[in-house]
Amino acid sequence: MMYKRMYTPLISGVLTACLMITPVCAAEKKAQAAQPTTEKMGGPSGTPVNSAISGGAIVPKGMLLTALNFSYRDKDKVVDDAGLGARLLEQQLYLLKLRYGVTDRFELAFVPGYVSTHRDAYGGAKADRIEGVTDFALAGTYTPLSQRLGDPFSLGLALGVNMPTGQDGSEHPPGGDVWSYNAKVGITKVWHPTHRIDWDLGFVQPTETGNQGVRKDTTITMTGSYHYVFTQNFDVGLEFTLEKSREWERNGVDMRNGYTEMYVGPTMNFCMPQWNMWLGLGAFFPVIRDYDIPTASDDVRIEIKLGKVWSW
Structure with missing residues (x-):
């Protein structure tokens, strides 16, 4: 009891x-x-291979992305030839992209570069080579929308300057060593775990006359990519670049060299997520080639990218 x-x-x-x-x-x-869920970083798979494509996504806060880009262009075909011909070129372009996440919605990017161009003999000119560092670019990107933070997609607004780091002299590329400003809007959308799209629209505007008395003019660029991710180690994509440039001037005289180019091609990424690294390969072929004067152009562009994300 x-x-x-x-x-x-x-x-x-x-x-x-x-x-x-x-x-x-x-x-x-x-x-x-x-409570809203925050989407985690999906790794390097599905990122664009072409160095001109950035999209709207940025590097997470406290992380550093480094990417070494190489582009090979053999300009051995004269387009819009009116019987005058043009000087044939073989060109290699190297870019190092450094992107650091300052906050969850803002990153800084620094892009130094180097270009080497072999020019064939033409008319009274002998074969030669012009090469040198590019005008380095410094830009900041703000993302009012970030898919990683729970928004439906990522929207990036970039504003930057190209600094006069190019070299002077006849053996260096014309039009360099000037201040320019640039702006870009980009969008990135990821449908996990297999689909990703990136898109950009931007321009570059030089502000002064550069090397060899050449003053470049406005260049407008639109780019895009779609990637299908098979596994965390491999994805394939289709990318494009569309570029339109106004005529340059040399010593105050119009060079009449305005152009519109569009290149499209397949790409692929081999990813090593255990090291946060990836290797990208791409081949781009001309779809639109419209030049104001006979111009040497490339039938294929080879793009290679080696990237790594660093975190502490």
């Missing part, structure tokens, strides 16, 4: 406590369910 008297209030107390705890637990679960 004593055990019965002891157990009765004990059981009643346990039941009362359970009834009190149940609404609290339900309220906590409801509050947790109402």
Whole structure:
């Protein structure tokens, strides 16, 4: 009887406590369910290979992305030839992209480069080579929308300057060593785990006359890519670049060299997520080639990218 008297209030107390705890637990679960979820970084798979494509996604806060880009262009075909011909070229372009996430919605990018161009003999000119560093670019990108932070897609707004780091002289590329400003809007959308699209629209505007008395003019660029991710180690894509440039001037005289070019091609990424590294390969072929004067152009462009994300 004593055990019965002891157990009765004990059981009643346990039941009362359970009834009190149940609404609290339900309220906590409801509050947790109402909180927005933050999408984690999906790794390097699906990123564009072409160095001109950035999209709207940025590097997460406190992380550094380094990407070495190489582009090979053999300009051995004269387009819009009116019987005058043009000087044939073979060109290699090297770019190092450094992107650092300052905050969850803002990153800084620094892009130094180097270009080497072999020019065939033409008319009275002998074969030669012009080469040198490019005008380095410094830009900041703000993302009012970020899919990684729960938005439906990523929207990037970039503003930057190209600094006069190019070299002067006849053996270096014309038009360099000037201040320019640039702006770009980009969009990135990821449908996990297999689909990713990137798109950009931007321009570059030089502000002064550069090397060899050449003053470049406005260049407008639109780019895009779609990638299908087979595994975390491999994806394939289709990318394009569309570029339109106004005529340059040399010593105040119009060079009449405006152009519109569009290149499209397949790309692929081989990813090593255990090291946050990837290798990208691409081949791009001309779809639109419209030049104001006979111009040497390339039937294929080879693009290679080696990238790594660093975190501390």
